[in-house]
Amino acid sequence: MKFTNERIIRASREAVWQAFDNTENLKTWQPTLQTFEHQSGQPGQPGAVSKLVYDENGRTVILIETITERNMPDSFSGTYDNSTVFNAITNRFEALDDNRTRWVVENEYRFKGLFRLMAPFVKGSIQKRSDEDMDRFVAMVEQSAA
Numbered sequence: 329m330k331f332t333n334e335r336i337i338r339a340s341r342e343a344v345w346q347a348f349d350n351t352e353n354l355k356t357w358q359p360t361l362q363t364f365e366h367q368s369g370q371p372g373q374p375g376a377v378s379k380l381v382y383d384e385n386g387r388t389v390i391l392i393e394t395i396t397e398r399n400m401p402d403s404f405s406g407t408y409d410n411s412t413v414f415n416a417i418t419n420r421f422e423a424l425d426d427n428r429t430r431w432v433v434e435n436e437y438r439f440k441g442l443f444r445l446m447a448p449f450v451k452g453s454i455q456k457r458s459d460e461d462m463d464r465f466v467a468m469v470e471q472s473a474a
Contacts, residue, residue: 329437329447333458336430337466339473341423344431345401347469348419357464360384367392374398380408391415414438427473433462 337344347353349372355361360382369376374395382389390410397405401421408415415437422430435458439447 329439329451329454331435331451331455331458333433333435333455333462334430335462335466336424336428337469338428339469340426341401341421341429343473344421344429344469347472348404348421348465349400353468356468358382358461359464362388369395372398412440412443414440431462431466433458 339347351364351372354364361380362383363379363381365379365381367377367379371378372395374397376395378393380391380393382391391408392410393406393408395404395406396416397403397418403418403420405416405418408417415435417436418434420430420432420434422432424430435454437447437454
């Protein structure tokens with residue numbers, strides 16, 4: 329399952345990148361995130377591995393993040409993996425002018441085992457969750473830039 333989301337952020341690309349690159353901000357725009365723990369590699373760089381723990385309505389979901397690309401301030405890519413799903417995400421940041429940035433997020437989900445049967449039924453909720461996370465990120469950045 330693949331989909332792309334896009335937002336225009338009223339802030340410079342540099343401000344957007346700084347906010348995106350700061351792991352302290354994650355809980356602001358991903359409110360179900362409980363912990364972010366660096367595991368190995370140089371933090372924030374390709375090859376770095378981190379453990380993300382989410383509380384999804386009382387259910388603990390653990391994802392292992394592996395950074396695959398970091399091209400500051402243009403793009404950031406990573407994979408997010410657990411026993412039920414593999415997700416590859418590419419974030420691209422394009423300066424439209426000094427105070428506007430286009431943020432494009434490309435998602436690819438590959439479900440594992442029996443969860444593959446669920447893919448058609450959860451696509452809408454996954455896209456909605458991605459939209460909500462992006463909206464929270466945009467609000468956070470625009471409030472900081474104001």
